Amino acid sequence: MVRKSPSGTEGQGLRERLAPPRRVPNAVKEHEDVRASRGHQGIVKGPSRSEVLGNRLGWTFVSPTLLIIALLFIAPIVLVFVMAATKWTLMGGQQDVNFPENFHKVFADPLLMDSAWFTLKYTFATTFIIMPIALGLAMLVQESRRWNNIIRTAILLPSALGIASSSLLFYALYSPQVGPLNSILAKLGLMEQNASLLGSPNGALWATVFLVVWRFSGYYMLLTMVGLQAIPPDVYEAAKIDGANRFQSFMNITLPLLKPTLAMTWIMSITGSLLAFDQFYVLTKGGPNNSTVTVVQLIYKYAFETKKDLGMAAALSVIVLVALVVINFFMLKSMGVNDEED
Amino acid sequence: MTYIRPTRRGAAVAAVAALMVTGLAACGSDDNSDGANATSGDSGEVTMWSRAPLERQATNAVDAYNANHDTQIKLEILPNDDVEGKVGAAVQTDTLPCLLAGDVVRVPYWTQQGVFADITDKIDSLENLDDLAVGHIEAGTYEGSKYTLPFVQDISVLVWNKDLYQEAGLDPEKGPTNLDEFVDQAEAVAALNKDGVSGSYLSGQSGGALVFTLFPSVWADGEEVMNADGTEALLDSDSAAAVFDAYRELAETTNGLGAGSQEETGATWTAPFAEGNVGVMPYPFTSVSGLFDTADFEIGVSGIPGSTGGSSTFLGGDAIGISSSCQNVDGAWDFLSWLMTDDAQQEVFADNNDTAANLSVLKNGYADADPRTQIANAVIENGRTPASVNFNEAFNAAGSPWQLLIQNAVWGDDDSLTDDNAAITAILGQ
Numbered sequence: 198m199v200r201k202s203p204s205g206t207e208g209q210g211l212r213e214r215l216a217p218p219r220r221v222p223n224a225v226k227e228h229e230d231v232r233a234s235r236g237h238q239g240i241v242k243g244p245s246r247s248e249v250l251g252n253r254l255g256w257t258f259v260s261p262t263l264l265i266i267a268l269l270f271i272a273p274i275v276l277v278f279v280m281a282a283t284k285w286t287l288m289g290g291q292q293d294v295n296f297p298e299n300f301h302k303v304f305a306d307p308l309l310m311d312s313a314w315f316t317l318k319y320t321f322a323t324t325f326i327i328m329p330i331a332l333g334l335a336m337l338v339q340e341s342r343r344w345n346n347i348i349r350t351a352i353l354l355p356s357a358l359g360i361a362s363s364s365l366l367f368y369a370l371y372s373p374q375v376g377p378l379n380s381i382l383a384k385l386g387l388m389e390q391n392a393s394l395l396g397s398p399n400g401a402l403w404a405t406v407f408l409v410v411w412r413f414s415g416y417y418m419l420l421t422m423v424g425l426q427a428i429p430p431d432v433y434e435a436a437k438i439d440g441a442n443r444f445q446s447f448m449n450i451t452l453p454l455l456k457p458t459l460a461m462t463w464i465m466s467i468t469g470s471l472l473a474f475d476q477f478y479v480l481t482k483g484g485p486n487n488s489t490v491t492v493v494q495l496i497y498k499y500a501f502e503t504k505k506d507l508g509m510a511a512a513l514s515v516i517v518l519v520a521l522v523v524i525n526f527f528m529l530k531s532m533g534v535n536d537e538e539d
Numbered sequence: 540m541t542y543i544r545p546t547r548r549g550a551a552v553a554a555v556a557a558l559m560v561t562g563l564a565a566c567g568s569d570d571n572s573d574g575a576n577a578t579s580g581d582s583g584e585v586t587m588w589s590r591a592p593l594e595r596q597a598t599n600a601v602d603a604y605n606a607n608h609d610t611q612i613k614l615e616i617l618p619n620d621d622v623e624g625k626v627g628a629a630v631q632t633d634t635l636p637c638l639l640a641g642d643v644v645r646v647p648y649w650t651q652q653g654v655f656a657d658i659t660d661k662i663d664s665l666e667n668l669d670d671l672a673v674g675h676i677e678a679g680t681y682e683g684s685k686y687t688l689p690f691v692q693d694i695s696v697l698v699w700n701k702d703l704y705q706e707a708g709l710d711p712e713k714g715p716t717n718l719d720e721f722v723d724q725a726e727a728v729a730a731l732n733k734d735g736v737s738g739s740y741l742s743g744q745s746g747g748a749l750v751f752t753l754f755p756s757v758w759a760d761g762e763e764v765m766n767a768d769g770t771e772a773l774l775d776s777d778s779a780a781a782v783f784d785a786y787r788e789l790a791e792t793t794n795g796l797g798a799g800s801q802e803e804t805g806a807t808w809t810a811p812f813a814e815g816n817v818g819v820m821p822y823p824f825t826s827v828s829g830l831f832d833t834a835d836f837e838i839g840v841s842g843i844p845g846s847t848g849g850s851s852t853f854l855g856g857d858a859i860g861i862s863s864s865c866q867n868v869d870g871a872w873d874f875l876s877w878l879m880t881d882d883a884q885q886e887v888f889a890d891n892n893d894t895a896a897n898l899s900v901l902k903n904g905y906a907d908a909d910p911r912t913q914i915a916n917a918v919i920e921n922g923r924t925p926a927s928v929n930f931n932e933a934f935n936a937a938g939s940p941w942q943l944l945i946q947n948a949v950w951g952d953d954d955s956l957t958d959d960n961a962a963i964t965a966i967l968g969q
Contacts, residue, residue, distance in 0.1 A: 287627035288652030308938075373799060374807065389798070396802035484744050485802055486946050487938035501624040503932040503939075505648075 277518075280511030287505035299512035303499075309513075312490040315402075319491065320470035322406050323413075327466055330410065331417035332459075336451075338418070339425045349422075353415040360412060364479035367408045371395055371480070398488035401481045405489070408476055413469075417462050424458025425451070460532040464525055471521060492517055585870045586613050586636035589690075590622050593857055596691040596825065597640065600887045604877060610870045612638070623931070630654060635862035637871045640690045644750075644930045646678040646858045647769075651928055655679065655686035655860035661872055662688065665879055672896045674924030675858040686860045688875055689896035691825070692888075693856035694922060695751045696915050697721075697844065698812065698827050699819035701837035703728050703736065707818070714819065714839050718756065718785045718846040721819065728818025729794035737797035739789050740817045743946060745805025746939040750925070751853045752821035752843070753945075756782040758923050759845025765967065769927025772963035774944065775956050781846040783948035783956070790949050801950050804937070824915050825856075828892040831909055840911040842918035852915075852922040856894075894919070933966040940966060 244252070282296035303309060334352055338345050355363065370376045371394040383390040395401045428451065436446045452459075474493040477483060483490040483498070490498070492513070500510035589597035594616050601614045615636065617625055622641060626649070629635045641649060649655060662668065662676070662685045672689045679687025701711035707727040715721035725738030742748035754764050762778040765771060773779070789795035797811050809826045811817045815836045821843050830838060842850030859878075861871045877883050881904075884897040889904035892912050901916050927933070934941040944959035 286652070287623075288630045288649065288654060290631060374810075393799055393802045396799070482804060482937045484804060484937060486744070486943055490938065498936070501627060503936045505623065505627060 277511045277514050280507055281515045283508050285506070285508040285511070287500065287507060295508070299506075299508040300516075302504075302506075302509050303513050303516065306495075308487060308490060308495060308498075311487065312492050312495045315489060316471055316473070316491045319402065319406070319473060320467055322402070323409050323470045324463065324466045326406065326410050327413055327417055328459075328463060330414045331421050331462065334414060334418040335421035335425055339422055349419075352418055355412050355414075356416040356419075358412070360475045361479055363408060363412050364476045367404070368480055371404055395481055396485060398485060401485065401489045405476050405480055408480070409470075409473075413466070417466065420462050420465075421455070421458060424455050427458075428454045456532065460529065463532070464528055467528065468521060468525065471517075471524070583609075583867060583870055584611050584613055585638060585867055585874060586615065587638035587640065587874075588615050588617055588625075588636045589640040589857065590617050590619050590642065592619055593640075593691045593693065593825065595829075596888070596891075596893055599891055599893075600690075600878060600883075603883065603887050604874055608873070608877070610873055612874055626654065633864050635864045637862060637865040637867055638859060638874065639862045640857045640859040642747075642935075643675055643678050643855055643858045643924055644747075644926075644935060646675075646687055646860075647681070647926050648928050648931060650679050650681045650686045650860075653863055656863045656865060656868065657684045657686060658861055658872070659683075659685045661876070665876065667879065667881065667897065667899070670881075670898045670900075671879060672854065672898070672919075674854040674922070675856070675896065678924055678926050679858050679860055687858040688860070688879060690857045690859035690878075692854065692894040692896050692919075693823055693825045694852045694854055694894055694915060694919060695755055695821050695843060696824045696827065696852060696918065697819065697841045697850075698822040699724070699839045700728075700812070700815060700817065701839050702815070703731070703818050703836075704839075707731050711837065711839065714841045715844055716841075716850075717844045717848045718781060721844060722785050722788055725789055725795060725818050726792055729789075729792055732794065735798075735816050736818070737794045737811070737816065738792065738818045739786075739795065739820045740797040740803075740808070740811050741786055741790075741800045741820075741945075741949065742803045742805050742808035743801040743949070744803060744937070744942055745808060746937075746942045747935045748803075748805045748808050749941065749945050750934050751823065751855055753782055753786075754923070754925065755821070755843035755851040755853050756845045758851035758921070759843065759849040760847050761849065765925055765927060769925065769930065770964075770968045772933070772960050772967055774941075774963065775960040778846060780948075780956060783945070785846075786949045787953070801946070823855075824894060828909075828912060828915075831892070831911065838911070840914050842914075842921065850918060850921065852918045854919065854922040854924040927967055929967050929969060933963050 281299055282294055284292040284295045284298070286292070338349050338352070358366070370378055373379045373390075373393050378394065379388070379390060379392075382388045382394075388394070393400075394404050432450055432454070433446055436450055441449070472493050473491045474497065477489055477491055477494055478497070481489045483494050496510045496513050496517070498504070499513060500507050504510075587597075587601065597614060597616070601612045605611050623645070626635070626639070626641070630652075635654070639649075639654065665671070672692060675687060675689035675692075676685060679685065697714060699711075699714050704711040704724070707724075707730065709724055709727055715724050721739075727738075728736065729738035742752070750764075757764050757774075757776070757779050760778040760781075762776050763773050764779070765773060786796065790800070797817055809822065812820055812822060813826070813830055813834065815834065824840075827838060827840065842852055844850050859875065861868055861875070865871055878887070879897065881897060881900055884895040884900040885904045887893075888895040889900055889908065892908055894916065895901050895904060901919065905913050905916060933939060940959060940962035944956070944963065947953075947955045947959055
C-alpha cells in the first residue's frame, strides 16, 4: 500500500510504524538496536517501543468508534440504570435515589402482566407467520428465472417504507370512514359496514399482525435468500446423484446448512416483535381498552402519558433488557448455535 | 507505564478540546438568546405553544395582537396527543416557550410541577380580575399563588338536529330538559331507521370527550364527580348511575348510539353530528358554533340536562401561563394583559361566536350574536371545571380507569360500577 519513494527515506517512517517489524529488514535492525541498547541497561520489563507505538496507533484507529459507542450506547445504558434507581419525574427532573421503589411500583401495576402476555402473544403470532413465509418466498425467488428480479423487488418494496408510515397507510385502509376494506368485508358478509376492524381486541391484534407480515416478509426473505445462496450447489448435485428427491434434499441439506441464517432471522424477528411499539402507537394506541398495550408502549405510557415518571419507565426498561438477554441466550442454546458457527 | 501516559494525555487533550467545542457552542447559543432579549423589553418575539383542537381561537388571538403591537407572538400548534411529552421534554431541557397554553385539566399538574412562573402580583393587578372566569385561574392556583389565566373557553352543550327531529315527529324547537326526554327523543330519531342515522353518539374510548360530555349531567343534579380535593371519585352515585343507564339503554336500542361509538377514540367523535347523522348529543360549543353557517341542516342548542331537570356544562378549554424558563416575561405579560381586556375579548372571541372569558363581555358583547350563542353563554354560570393533580391519568389518558368504567357501564357488565369507581380513586389519591 505504501508507495515506494525513490529516495527510500520518505516512506520509511510510516512503514516502520504500520508494518509488522519482521517484514521490513530496516526496522528489524532498528528494533534490535533498541533492544540491545536497552538490554545493556538491565532487564526489559515493559513492552518494546514499537509494540507501544503499534498499540497506540491501534487505539487511535479504534477511538472514534469507541467514542461513539461510549456516547451513544454505554452512557445511555448507564443512565437508564441510574434512572431506574432514582425518583425522576418528567417535569420535576432528577431527585433522590429511591431504589427499589420504582421496581415495586412497576410490579404492582396490573397492566404489566396484561402487556407482557399480549407482547408474547403478538411475538408468537408474527414470528410463526413471517418465518415460514420468508423461507418460502426465498426458495421461490432464489434461482434466477426470468421475472425473479421483478418479483424480488415487489416483495422487498414494503421494507423500504418506514414502520410508522406503513402503519399510517394501514390505519387509512382499516378506517370505516375512508378505507376500502370495510365495504368489501361487509359485502362478503364478514362484518358490519360501520364497525371498525380495530374495534375489538382480536381484530386489532390480527390487523396489526397482517400489517407487520406485509411489512417484514420481504426483509426476512432477503436475509434468508443470502443464506440459501451461500449453500454450495455441488452438495445438491451430490444428493441428486444419490437419488434424493426435493423434499429429502430440503430436509437434509437446506435446513441444516441454513441453520445459522435461520437462527439469526428468528432472533431478529422475536427481539423486534418483543420491542414492538410504532405499529401499535399509530394503529391502536393500545386500545380497545388496553387490550393491545405492548411492554414498550407501557414504558412510553409511564414516561409520557399516565405516570409521567421516568424512573418507573427506566425500571421497566431494565426489566425488559434482562428478559431479552435471557430469551436470546436460551434461543441461541436451543438452536445449537455457538461461537464457532458464528 | 511511562509509555502509556502520552496516550492518556492525548485522550485528555481530546476531551478538553471536545469540551471547549461544546462550551463554545453553548456560549454561542447563549449569545443569541441574550441578543434576542436585549432587543425585547416591550418588543421582540415571544414564543407560544397551544394545541391543535383550539388552533382557530389561538390563531385569532395571536393575529389580533400581532397586528398592532411591536412584540410579536410566534405561535406553535402541538398535536393534542403530543402535548404532555413535548412539555415534559422541554422542561427537562429548559426549552419551554415563553407562553404555554394547555388543557385546563392538565394545568393543576403542570403548576404543581413548577412549569409556570408565579405571576400572582401581575394577576392581582388586573383591573377587571373580578370579571374573569374563575375556573381557569383556580386550576392554576397552587399553595396560594396564581400561575394561569383563562385563554380559550370551550364549553359543552347539548345539540340536536332539527331536521331529523321534524322527520321523527318531534318538536324541533324543544330539546330535552332531562335525561328521560333525552333518551325518548334519541330513540324517536333512532326509530326512523335511516341508513347511517343514529339517535345519539358517544366517544367510548376517549376519556377526555367522556368527561366533557357526561360530567355536566351529574353536576346538573347538584351532585359531584370528585371530592373537593380531587383525590376521590364519586362516580358510583345514583345520579351518575342514572347517566350511564341512559346511555346503556340507547346502546341496547337499534341505531340508538351511532356505529363506532364504543370504539371511538376521540379523533372523529364530532364528525357524525356535523354530517347530519346524529339526532341529539352533548357537543363542544367551539365546534358547533362553526357549524351554524356551514351545516345544511338546522341545529338546536341547550345546556346539558341531568336526570332531575337542571342543566350544566363543562368549563373546559385552555388556560395560559408564562413558563418558568421564560426570558421575556414583560413581553409575555403584555400579551396576557391585553388578552384579558374587554376590547380584546370582544374582538378575539365574541365577534367570532366563541366564548369569552370575561363576564362583562359575555353579558354585553353578544347582542348581535347568534341567539344560540347566547343560550350557551347563559349556561356558563352553572358550569364547572374539575381540578385534580392526577386528573389526566385517571380520566384523559388512553385506557384510563374512567374509560374502562364507561365501557363496562354502557356496553359491558352492569354491576362493576363500585369497583371501577374505586379504581379511579386509586389513581386520584396516589
